[in-house]
Amino acid sequence: MSERPSAEETRSTVVRMLTSGDDESLRAYAASLHPSDLADVLEHLEESDRVRLLSLLPAGPASDALAEMEDVEQPGALLAQLEPARIAELVSELADDDAADLIGELEPEDQARVLASVHDPVEIEELLHYPPETAGGIMTRELVAVSSELTAGAALASIRRQAAQVDEFFTIFVVDPDGRLRGVASLQGLVLSDPDRPITELVEEPPAVVPVHMDQEEVGRILSRYNLVSIGVLDPLGRLVGRVTFDDVIDVIEAETTEDILRFASVSEEEELRGSTRDAVRSRLPWLLINLLTAVMAAAVVYLFQGTIRQLVLLAVAMPIIAGMGGNAGTQALAVTVRRIALSDETTRELWSVVGKELLVGLINGLVLGLIGALAGVLLAGRPLFGLVVLLAMWGNLVVAGFAGAFIPIFLESVGVDPAVASSIFVTTFTDLCGFFLLLGLATVVLL
Amino acid sequence: MSERPSAEETRSTVVRMLTSGDDESLRAYAASLHPSDLADVLEHLEESDRVRLLSLLPAGPASDALAEMEDVEQPGALLAQLEPARIAELVSELADDDAADLIGELEPEDQARVLASVHDPVEIEELLHYPPETAGGIMTRELVAVSSELTAGAALASIRRQAAQVDEFFTIFVVDPDGRLRGVASLQGLVLSDPDRPITELVEEPPAVVPVHMDQEEVGRILSRYNLVSIGVLDPLGRLVGRVTFDDVIDVIEAETTEDILRFASVSEEEELRGSTRDAVRSRLPWLLINLLTAVMAAAVVYLFQGTIRQLVLLAVAMPIIAGMGGNAGTQALAVTVRRIALSDETTRELWSVVGKELLVGLINGLVLGLIGALAGVLLAGRPLFGLVVLLAMWGNLVVAGFAGAFIPIFLESVGVDPAVASSIFVTTFTDLCGFFLLLGLATVVLL
Structure with a gap:
């Protein structure tokens, strides 16, 4: 097995060929690449070169590469820039789920135009009806299924015929005459079996199936839990309507991870990692404006205690320490809790015990940090009571941080909101507010 | 296909049977569960019940469930609590990679004891030599490989013999007499081929293979990029030493995600999501202590400007707003950049353009927020110059935030450090420091 050229070498070869204008060599070279590598090349080209290369390529490699492009904003929009006949050609080469994904990104009029030029639009149209982030949205209808009324030999013959149409089938689904899933069979089992044996004797119940409207994240969790290569998708009547494969699930896990972070x-979560400056501003500014509002709330506490600060400016020095430590401790508790919710299938009752644990962690860490802070405070201010105020404010704020970091996401989860939106903004606002209030309030009572 | 009982129902059934002491029913019921479901039950039991159930079960289901336990701290430690004969029995039933994972967690003396009682310790010992987070550490040696000198028919016969030993083989590896990988073949292709055809005519080059010392995260990226069910692992001489399958990769992606967040x-990253309070304190307190140090640096800036604050206490009110907004904008830039690095294979040069983009985003968002802040400042202080100071401080800090959020992780990546350790602590310290310095410094120059 020879060493393959690096992604960067491949990219520069294509760019060189694009520049030299030797379309024949370019066509041959690009078509010889693995679809994923070709997709990588396309992702790194300028828009105009991208369209040129896609127009140039044979339909097979071009559509395979389109299906593999993940990092680019809207490969569908790229598709829309090609000639109508070319679009139809590319879409016909795509697997139905990839075609539906691409077409789903188009403007309605482009959708109609593209669908009109496709050979068999019904399958794609059906897939377009499922919300994109559900089992139906990520499944493919292309699968290998055999009738439960066949013998092993007849089933094998049927599988051979179907296998020509389906890239990799992994699982053989067995369905009854109404299309309801009866179970799965293994190719190994069928090949080794007496050809006259009825297939029903070889059918096994799959460890799991998923309903067509299940959220994609849950589908991923189930496939991963049972280590399945592919999983059947059933409609409400129990009929097999598609399958989700492990590679779709890996894509889902990566997308959900990005979304969560x-x-x-x-x-x-709509911000593309490689999006434009304009997209970045549009995605982040609204959150910063919300944050401005919450920061004003924390600042209002400081505003109330201006008199106290004027009398003891050292409090303004302690403020960012108390608030910052609380914010970071809260973010720690939040991260652990959000991840625990995402990965486990614990009941809400079990999760509530996390709040108790985080309170305890806050009590311990807060005491340690508070004592260090108090010592520094005494040395700096020369007043033991100043140290006491720092100790109590730090300690209290770390307990509040543990509570907020665990409580907010679990509460959101229990009322059906994605706990990841309990973003650090809310937890840090909470700890800023409490930190300032504890520090300045205690100082007013104890020190003045 | 009937509705399956929920995870919670299964757990309470087992607990009921454990309490009633009807070991026969418990054994039968637990053995009938899917290994993943049984693992889930074990994870939710008390330590003593866990050992009891594991001792009670037939070796097959018990070891399968052990291999599927992910959420529990050290299933290896659990194993060590069982009788020596029982341990040997369970380990022998495990796949070699799962056995190596479990044994790798044991104390050295326990390792020797367990290995001594295993039927064929050599394979497991070899796996133990690979670092756990590399291709070698996550691969299994159990695979289906056929000689490149066989015909299709002879290869099929060989595959049938091997298939009895290997759970699911997905890929058929073709190796030359020295054990070097020559390529892969599909079962479909072999079944459909003329039995007398030499297998070399059916061999394809796999889209990718990985070296045994490659980092597991990189292995995951490659398998996911090429949508492979399994990928061959080669030693430095090009010999096939094992394979990594998609389910290992899904586990890796989930673990790395948790680590990143x-x-x-x-x-x-060592903190177990379900770990004890003690573990949580041990994992988080050191970071908080580092944070205390960095917070003190930011507070030192405030300390320097105590005189300014005394003359204009309103600055203490503006401080948390300027610093907080910078911290959040920096965290936004950091999250997008870290994720972009994790998912893409862009060159460092391409990544550096991100810094430019983030500076621009900071300029735009900073101007908007600065103007709002300035307006509020003017209204509150009644001094236009106070508004100007707020505008410039906010604007400058948002630009600094964009720079730090993008620069720090890209710099770390370029010197070979995991960019995820550019945790928000460092970025927020940086923005706190700059925010205070800009606000108080400008105020000293402009307002006093």
């Missing part, structure tokens, strides 16, 4: 940092 | 929030 972005939400955690108060970036709208 | 936790690191992002300054929690050590």
